[in-house]
Amino acid sequence: MVPIHYYLILSAVMFITGVVGVLTRRNAIIIFMCIELMLNSVNLTFVAFSAYLGNETGQMFVFFIMAVAAAEAAVGLAIVIALFRNRQTVNINDVNILRW
Amino acid sequence: MSSELIVFLILAAVGVLSGILMITRPNPVNSALFLILNFMALAGLYITLHAQFVAIIQILVYAGAIMVLVLFVIMLLNLEDEEPLREQMSKRHYGSLLVALLALVLIVQVIGWNSGGTLETMREQSPHALRIGTVEHIGSVLFTEHVYPFELTSILLLAAIVGAIVMAKKRFP
Amino acid sequence: MHQYVGLIVLFPLIGLLINGLLGWKIKNEKVIGSIGSGAVGLSFALAVAIFIDMLGAAPEQRSHVVELFTWIAAGSFKVSAAYQVDQLSVLMTLVVTGVGFLIHVYSIGYMHGDRSFARFFTYLNLFIFAMLNLVLADNYVLMFLGWEGVGLCSYLLIGFWYQKKFEGVTITWTGDAGNKAFWVNRIGDFAFMLGMFLIFKEFGTLTFNEVMGQADTMAVGNSTVFWITLLLFIGATGKSAQIPLFIWLPDAMAGPTPVSALIHAATMVTAGVYMVARNSALYALAPDTMMVVAIVGAVTAIMAASIGIAQNDIKKVLAYSTVSQLGYMFLALGVGAFTAGIFHVMTHAFFKACLFLGSGSVIHAMHEEQDIRHMGGLKKVMPYTYWTFLISSFAIAGFPPLSGFFSKDEILWKSFADGSPILWFIGAAAALMTAFYMFRMVTLTFEGKPRWADDKHPHESPPSMTIPLIALAALAVVGGFVGVPAVLGGGNAIHQWLHPVFAQAEKTMALPEHHAHTTEYILMAISVAIGVTGWWVGRRMFLKDPNADERIAAKTGFLYRLLARKYFVDEAYDAAVVRPVVKTSDSFLFRFFDVRIIDGIVNGAGALAGWTSRTLRVIQTGVVQNYAALIVVGLVIVLGLIIL
Incomplete structure (x- = not known):
């Protein structure tokens, strides 16, 4: 038998992997993919709890998270394209217009 | 060691390794491919959790649709490789790494700390798990209990489509 | 009729809105003046109608409360815009609107050609509006609104000619005089507010009827009531120019003369008297406060009268005369003769308004000259002004059968009978001084040889000014007949009229039955003799030698300087x-x-x-x-x- 802890710890490891990617990479597209990785690790948690509790709500969440992720992918990639068109780069160190 | 544990450990190893490789590859195309591998591993894990519908959607939507879109954009922009990660690491990056690992340790601590409580009752999967993961069950719940969020999702997707087109357009008329 | 009392207050409000908002556009003085006077005239007519209506009702059915709307409501604290129509407030309303109307008419002539004509009438209407709220209010808060409102108007009108210089101690222009009036009044107003808070704390309500109802069961000498009444009286000393807060009134003469007549003689300054009379039931519970009121009144009366002897500015003499007469009113209130106090408010309004308007007529004729040493012989030039002024002077000096005789004599008699002989003596001495300085002024102004410069061409004033003078002089003559005392065979109508209002206070005080009529006859004879003496001495001395002042000053030295400099207060x-x-x-x-x-x-x-x-x-x-x-x-x- 596999206790739920295994799934949770695996999910945490993948989540932190995504966090490290977001914090260290400069390529906007890779950061974007890291966010997808984080979303997926959360999905794993949801599905695991759904199975161990015998409750389908977790899988409903996963379904809606995927829908949001799809929407986010479309908009996010559009932003990347717009960014690249204006600045000829996707390196976020070159895009610090938030700075005071 | 049961067969279930072995399957889990293999899938988990694939998932973690592909994730680490994804964030360390300088070439975005490689990263994307490793991410797809990660998604595959996740789909396998969903199967072990008897969530057949989610597993199939994972392949279809994530690996099939979203990652193809990402690859398409990467190729469209014709990006060069980044310099190797080792060379671009700064003090700030090491700090971030440290904080993130600390967070991981703490999360694991939280899980372990709580294992004496509610989690302790979840040593094995619920007997319902086999039933609720089927396409039939998901479909009936989705179109009865969760029909309003489901319909709202269509509006969200429509808005995303319009937003994406507006932003990616060359020039506003 | 009493339910229409709101309209009495509304008319001046409409008048002030029209003149205040559109006056700059109307420009025509006749129209502005008619609107201003007409508004007050309508109020007066309505007040008369209500008065006649009340005459027809039985005495116990003459008091009504008309509630217009709830003004402030917070928890158990509720204040309404409600007017109390009873014998006292109707009498005050008649005086305010009647005298006010005549002074409005007078102002049309007096202010002719002034570039702020509309502003003047706006302020006057605002004053009447505030004053009516003061006298008609059925609770302390609304009364305080009027109380502050008249203070504001007083300030605005004292500084009306804000570019004019005005000489006084530590004062250089009219604005200073206005500020002085406002600040000194603020001290009194603050005490009034404290009194109001204390009333709410003690009684839990601020409505006159409810407070008086609860006061009915209280014991005489209650210490809270003592503080309440004392604080309210301090408020009254500010508004009514009593010691120690009288200093603002003489400087208030910086304003136009009709203002001096209306606000600083006939109506506003009597607000304190009215307020004390309105709270008579509370004052009856505090004999110590009554004592303070009587003493302050008597001392103010003689102090101001003695200052009046040595003044040379025609309006200053009248100003100190006003302070002195207000002192009489408080003396009356202090000995428990509330009716006599209100009676004197009424007669004083008539003759003092007439005197002030007469002085305005003189100042107008003399081209802003106010020093009586530079006048003289105006009798022939302006007969109407002279005769009305003379009649009013006789009235204030207490010559029978003019109005001042009855009211002043009643005050003196009550202060003797219910107070003490000392109070009577002070009052009588002040009466002597009053007669003296009045006829000194009349003689110096109107009689003898002209002493004015050649470039002045005095002339009688236009009818819009003389008609109010005549009307007020007539009132000064007949006004006293409503209060003819019993010993002279009169019915003392005003006593019977006001009796229900003061019944509670009189019951609480339980004053002894009056002395033998012989005493009253003797005192009456003495006060007549005093008036005649003052007249004779004042007239003789200054007819013979217009510069008699200088001889006196040389003889008495410091004493005269003390009076001329107003005791250096x-x-x-x-x-x-x-x-x-x-x-x-x-x-x-x-x-x-x-x-x-x-x-x-x-x-x-x-x-x-x-x-x-x-x-x-x-x-x-x-x-x-x-x-x-x-x-x-x-x-x-x-x-x-x-x-x-």
């Missing part, structure tokens, strides 16, 4: 109060407290914010990854807290 207040306050404000409050502490805190807050921002700005790198890293730090902190 202004100087004393200046040294004791004004200068220390100014000095403290400047050196401590301004240079230390404001500059160092207040500004220091304000600037310090700004500097602190700037410093914090400059310090924290460093972490705002604009690099999104740093922000994300901080989110993770937050996550670590939250997780750490969970584990701990």
Whole structure:
């Protein structure tokens, strides 16, 4: 038998992997993919709890998270394209217009 | 060691390794491919959790649709490789790494700390798990209990489509 | 009829809105004057109608409360815009609107050609509006609204000619006089407010009827009531120019003369008297306060009268005369003769308004000359003014059967019978001085040889000014007949009219039955003799030698200087109060407290914010990854807290 802890710890490891990617990479597209990785690790948690509790709500969440992720992918990639068109780069160190 | 544990450990190893490789590859195309591998591993894990519908959607939507879109954009922009990660690491990056690992340790601590409580009752999967993961069950719940969020999702997707087109357009008329 | 009382107050409000908002556009003096006077005239007509209506009702059915709307409601505290129509308030309303109407008409002539004609009538209407609220209010808060309103109008009208110079102690222009009036009044108003708070604390209500109803069961000598009445009386000393707050009234003469007549003689300054009379039931419970009121009144009467002897400005003489007569009214209230006090308010309004308007007519004719030493012989030039002025002077001096005789004699008689012979003696001495300075003024102004410069061409005033004079003089003659005392075979109508209002107070005080009629006859004869003596001496002395003042001054030396300089009260207040306050404000409050502490805190807050921002700005790198890293730090902190 596999206790739920295994799934949770695996999910945490993948989540932190995504966090490290977001914090260290400069390529906007890779950061974007890291966010997808984080979303997926959360999905794993949801599905695991759904199975161990015998409750389908977790899988409903996963379904809606995927829908949001799809929407986010479309908009996010559009932003990347717009960014690249204006600045000829996707390196976020070159895009610090938030700075005071 | 049961067969279930072995399957889990293999899938988990694939998932973690592909994730680490994804964030360390300088070439975005490689990263994307490793991410797809990660998604595959996740789909396998969903199967072990008897969530057949989610597993199939994972392949279809994530690996099939979203990652193809990402690859398409990467190729469209014709990006060069980044310099190797080792060379671009700064003090700030090491700090971030440290904080993130600390967070991981703490999360694991939280899980372990709580294992004496509610989690302790979840040593094995619920007997319902086999039933609720089927396409039939998901479909009936989705179109009865969760029909309003489901319909709202269509509006969200429509808005995303319009937003994406507006932003990616060359020039506003 | 009484339910239409709101209209009495509404008419002046409409008048002031029209003149105030559209006066600059109308420009035509006749129209503005008609609107202003007409509004007050309508109020007067309605007041007369209500009065006649009340005459027809039985005495116990003459008191009504007309509630218009709820003004303030907070928990158990409720104040309504409600008017109390009873014998006292109707009498006051008649005086305010009647005399007010005549003075409005007079002002049309007096203010002719003034560039702020509309502003003047706006203020006058505002004054009438506030004064009516004061006398008609059924609760202390609405009364206080009127009380403050008339104070504001007083300020506005004293400084009406705000570009004019005005000489006085520590005063250089009319605005200073207005400020002085306002500030001195504020002291009294503050005491009034404290009294009001104390009433609410003690009685839980601020409506006259409810307070009086509860007062009915209280014991005489209650210490809370003592403080309430004393605080209210301090408020009255401010508004009614009594010691120690009388100093503003003489300087209030900086305003146009109709204002002096209306506000600073006939109506506003009697508000304090009215207020004390309205609270008669409370005052009856506090004999100590009554004693204070009587003493303050008597001392004010004789002090102001003695100052009046040595003044040369025609309006200053009248101003001190007003202070002195107000002292009489408080003397009457203090000995429990509330009716006599109100009676004197009424007759005083008639003859003092007439005197002030007459002096205005003289000043007008003499081209703004106010010094009676430079007048003389005006009798032939302006007969109407002379005769009305003379009649009113006889009235104030207490010649029978003019109005002043009855009211003043009643006050003196009551102060003897219910007070003490000492109070009577002070009052009688003040009466003697009053007669003397009045006829000194009449003689110097109207009789003898002209002493004015050749370039002046005095002339009689236009009918719009003389007709009100005649009307007021006529009232000064007949006004006293409503209060003919029993010993002279009169029915004393005003006593019977006001009796229900003061019944409660009279019951509480339980004054003894009056002495034998012989005493009253003797005192009456003495007061007539006093009036005649004052007249004869004043007339003879100054007819023979217009510069008699100088001889007296040479003989009495310091005593005369003391009177001429008004006992140095202004100087004393200046040294004791004004200068220390100014000095403290400047050196401590301004240079230390404001500059160092207040500004220091304000600037310090700004500097602190700037410093914090400059310090924290460093972490705002604009690099999104740093922000994300901080989110993770937050996550670590939250997780750490969970584990701990």
